[in-house]
Amino acid sequence: MKKQIKVRKVKNKPFRITKFFWLGVAALVMIVGIGMIIPFKPSANTLELAVNASSLKTIDTKGQIEGFKTQMLDSWQEEAKLKGILEIPKRYQGMTLNAVKPNNKDKIIALTFDDGPWPKYTEQVLDILKTNNVKGTFFVIGNNMKNLPVVGKRIVTDGHTIANHTWHHWYHRLNPSVAAKEINDTEEIIYKVTGVRTNLFRPPGGVLGNGPAAYARSKKYSVIMWSADSNDYKRPAASRLIGNVMRFSKPGGIVLMHDGGGVRDSTVKALPEMIKKFKQQGYRFVTIPEMLELEDQQLAIASK
Template identity: 40%
Template sequence: MVLYLAKRTIKAIIISILVLGLVAIATSYTTTTVAKRAPVEDWLRNGQVVKQVSTAKKLVALTFDDGPSNLFTPQVLNILAQHQIKATFFVVGKRAENFPELIKQISKEGHEIGNHTYTHPLSPVKAATLAKELDKTDEIIFKIVNKHTQYFRPPGGKCTRSTIEPALDKGYKVILWTTLEDPRDWSDPGVDKIVSQVVDNVRNGSIIILRDCGGNRAQTIEALPQIIEGLKKKGYRFVTIHELLKDSTTVPAIEEFRMENWVE
């Protein structure tokens, strides 16, 4: 009888240990998952990271990434001038350094300049490295046009703690883009596809992403006038990111953000 009870006690102890172990693992997994997900939800809810905005006004923000390019940026600027509209350029510091006259032209013509890092690193970077990239680009822009950058777009839209937290610590607002309107022009999908993706899916407060560098942007240049005309026919007015945020409220879009941008 004693031996039987001892066996039952040992078995009960083993089962208890296993149960406690499973609970600890589950708690650890949940804690880790929540810890990873909590910042993105907070950032989106607080409007620190912006992917979508809501406004009753028919406003859209055209944004251009990866420049300036001495070949394509002047063409973009000419088209914008012809249509008398303003846009926001998220520039790469190294390229701004090489083409300061284009930065001056962008600013002089009333467009907004955002920070897109100094080297456009697509692979994961440490927070300290990202902070230096932001500072270096901001210093370059300030020396050229005497204006500091206040908006940041992470290369490729990839968001991790090491790319977002340093930017927020420096007072930047992180600007992404609304997904449906993204024509992925970097993949050269064809002019018609670029135009239709934007014009057919536009909404009040859309943040539209295009590129004026990073490859052959001939399709983007050809599509841009058609995009502008198509959106104007729908009654949309073009504004900078600053103007858009002033007249709208941010929308969390949490699940969409996680799937596409949360890479950590």
Template identity: 55%
Template sequence: MENNKPFSWSQGALIALLGVGGCLSLGLMLPIFPSNLQTQSTQIIDIKDVSLQALTQERIEAIKSSMLTSWQKEAVAKGISDIPNSFQGATIMEAKLPPGEKVIALTFDDGPSPQNTPQVLEILKKNNIKGTFFVVGQMLQEHPGLGKRVVAEGHVIANHTWHHWYHYMNPQASAFEVDNTSNLIYKVTGVKTSLFRPPGGIKTNGPYNYAKNQKYASIMWSSDSVDYSRPSVSKLISNVMREARPGGIVLMHDGGGNRSHTVQALPQIISNFRKQGYRFVTIPELLELQDKQSQTVAANKK
């Protein structure tokens, strides 16, 4: 009998320890797997999986929202669409820079488009390029997430009217087209834009004159891809490169229709410019370069 006592005591202690351990494991698992306790009790649980499952969808969305707010504040703090005072109310076809200042600005109109804008953004990200997006108000209203993404990824967002109409508009309608778009850009992204592009480059139907009077810089272009007519990819590339020069502004579209040819051509356009020694800038950066150049010239004349 004496020989059996130590064995009996150890066995009891072992059972007790297992019982306590089981309760603790059960207590830890219940908050995470309340409905699958029975089926998962025999599985090995990776602590990384537990951490991921503990992050509910609400928390993930809250984190994303917080990050976006931070990006928006940073964009505003940097004055991402600010322009030098000398360009307020001006119309710009290109920047006047020395031939050796090989910079070019890529601009995209008529978005945001769920079919095209994400593809354009991915190409720009892959090539570490920042572009300028002239958005249509009603498209931004339909796809605010894409407008947020444009700003979050460091691009410039600008005004391309609310409806993209070509017909004549009285002063009240013109004010609606411009003001509502800028107000929505600010509401969605936190950016107050000073940049405007009239649809079709039309200066006689109302919005252009209204924007000019409101001190917007009206940004035109020096190199037209003519992608709205859906030329072949090779022709589209040729259209862009034919008129390219230092300080130039390239017109392309990420909205307003099928822009698959633009998406296909964009990587080659970027490659061609880089082979020629160009670097890419946003419209505000381009205007800043011209402003500095003008100040330098003025200082040298004194």
């Protein structure tokens, strides 16, 4: 008997060890598994950090640089939205620009519209941009913002950039205090109507030497000119207007058009076809702050 028991013990011992061993392993696997699943259900922040880290590590390929730039732009826009201000990069503050030079000839183009808000035409332009999912930049006149605040506000709520084009649209030489008032009053009405404080300025008629542009630069505005003039104020046929724009357009270019200041039927007629042509040529549309931010990021990456 004694011997038998001994034998049984010897026989059973490995069985028991094996059974409990595997039960233990199964329990461990479950605990570790659950432990791994919980942290991998990511919060937005964790995911963002992970994406940022991977972008920084492997920034040597073109696709990843593009991704990195898009991320930077997105986070910057979010920040700007929270602040209610579209801060322009430092290197462009107090400067005059008529285009940017994107890396790799990145096919970006900025459509800009001056002299609104204006009855009928501004809303027609906004409708066309909305249909085509295009964002533009509107240089508004302070006095027109006062007269048509609902339309002026729609520029911003539709996702476009609003910018300063003086209160009276005067071309003649202004003394410093009048020049300052032209800019400041317009900045204030834009802020009052839309909640956005702009620091982009375009001088009426492109006149740089009559006072307002110098004041704007001293206030760290970017003075934004253009590289492709549609000459739409001459009311050309739509096909001619499109030709004017396409002939002078290049990556990083800025297109000048008007949604206000007079009869703008030819601008409204030409716009859908112009957008189509740009898209066919592989262009994507950016606002002026987006354009400046993209170039700033490229320059920052290039100088690292």
